[in-house]
Amino acid sequence: MSNAPRAATARSVADTTSASTGGKLIALTFDDGPRPYVLFGSKESNRGPGLVDILDQNGVKATFFVVGWRLTPKTWGEPKHEEDIGVSCLDAAERLIGRGHELEDHTYSHLELRSAEKKNGEQWVMHDVDRGAQAIKAVTGTQPRYVRPPDWILTDDARRDLQKQGYRVLTISSENPMALRDVNSLDYLCAGKAVGCPKPSLPDAVLQQIEQREKRGTYTHILAFHELSTTAAIMPKLISDLKARGYRFVTLTEYMNLVESKPGETVKQTAAVTKPASVAGLSR
Numbered sequence: 001m002s003n004a005p006r007a008a009t010a011r012s013v014a015d016t017t018s019a020s021t022g023g024k025l026i027a028l029t030f031d032d033g034p035r036p037y038v039l040f041g042s043k044e045s046n047r048g049p050g051l052v053d054i055l056d057q058n059g060v061k062a063t064f065f066v067v068g069w070r071l072t073p074k075t076w077g078e079p080k081h082e083e084d085i086g087v088s089c090l091d092a093a094e095r096l097i098g099r100g101h102e103l104e105d106h107t108y109s110h111l112e113l114r115s116a117e118k119k120n121g122e123q124w125v126m127h128d129v130d131r132g133a134q135a136i137k138a139v140t141g142t143q144p145r146y147v148r149p150p151d152w153i154l155t156d157d158a159r160r161d162l163q164k165q166g167y168r169v170l171t172i173s174s175e176n177p178m179a180l181r182d183v184n185s186l187d188y189l190c191a192g193k194a195v196g197c198p199k200p201s202l203p204d205a206v207l208q209q210i211e212q213r214e215k216r217g218t219y220t221h222i223l224a225f226h227e228l229s230t231t232a233a234i235m236p237k238l239i240s241d242l243k244a245r246g247y248r249f250v251t252l253t254e255y256m257n258l259v260e261s262k263p264g265e266t267v268k269q270t271a272a273v274t275k276p277a278s279v280a281g282l283s284r
């Protein structure tokens with residue numbers, strides 16, 4: 001995104017997009033994979049279908065912010081936490097592409113980048129993002145354009161330098177127009193012991209966030225989820241609820257093409273958003 005001074009205009013991104021495309025848009029995104037057992041279903045009989053099958057059944061193309069280290073041969077995930085279903089992460093990535101989904105960059109290491117920069121310097125951070133991008137390019141043949149830093153944490157300097165190199169850095173910062181800010185689903189709080197899972201339920205909490213954005217005139221949303229079995233399980237209901245509200249599902253590239261290129265992308269929204277600090281260290 002350009003940092004050039006922006007002329008004042010009366011229209012927001014959202015107003016413009018809804019008006020010109022008739023578009024209520026959702027870009028579904030999933031971080032931290034590929035996790036084959038989430039994507040293609042656990043072998044344990046009590047588990048539901050895989051996330052990719054759910055997306056396919058609903059005609060939804062999504063965007064996966066994958067972690068570079070997984071895209072090396074014979075990598076099956078984290079052995080302690082993740083079930084091995086006999087599909088490597090690399091195979092899973094290839095299947096995602098084959099089924100029309102998009103892969104974007106969630107770094108190679110998945111380390112929190114502000115701390116990593118303090119320890120290793122900014123060049124390390126740039127290299128970690130690039131290494132993630134190279135791993136994706138080896139699968140897809142194209143350079144990924146979007147980066148979501150783990151927990152959205154990144155120094156201003158590193159953000160600026162990544163943007164100079166052509167990356168678009170996803171953010172939850174209120175400095176960006178609302179339509180270009182990630183909606184933090186908080187789905188990681190529903191994994192494991194689920195102690196902090198939003199009430200009354202994760203899909204309802206996400207819908208509430210969307211309703212609040214609609215009240216401010218924003219009808220396009222980038223939803224940030226993780227590759228988790230608990231998240232896959234809520235997708236059928238969430239997708240059908242959103243479709244019933246008139247939303248169309250697109251990949252992040254399609255989303256940005258539709259939302260960002262519109263002339264109204266100038267209004268600086270002032271609404272409060274979740275502070276990055278509140279999610280630090282929680283998502284994995």
Ligand SMILES: [Zn+2]
Pocket residue numbers: 031032106110150151283284
């Ligand atoms: Zn992550």
